[in-house]
Amino acid sequence: MLKFIVRLLLVGVAAFIFYTFGTTLFKTVWYRTSGTVVEGRVSGFLAGRNAPTVQSESTGVRKGKRKARRPVYRYPVSESSADSLDGRSNLATMFSFSQFDLNERVTVVFSPTQPEDSYIFSGQLLFTNLLVLLFGSFMLYMAWSGRG
16 A cells, blocks of 8 residues: 555656646747747846745855756847846756856747746756656656666
8 A cells, every 4th residue: 555655646746747847848949949039138046935036146055055046037028129028937957057147148938929938948957857857757667667
């Protein structure tokens, strides 16, 4: 019975990982191929977990360790428009030494019908998403095979 509960929990966590990080990865690649692509700039970094405030430092210290922060970016709604929106990345880079810099140019992708649903198209963020999805696949494999 305990094995069944552990397997069920592994499947549940894997499903959560696939939904959360898989949709982000899918939308980022989909918007890059069929959506609007503009150039934005990093305007700050999110600090804190529950009520994140925007900071100017790209890394922070949590429990004595340096942690990468998620970027906040400003991007135009279209190439010809003067209107701009702010976006918040839902994922930080894997390592603090590969973090974004303040005012760094980033490629922002979004749907033409929903410009507020935007994502940074960056190799380091896509790689981080892919690593988390591979971890979810491993959890699903452990639940299915009973090994690990």
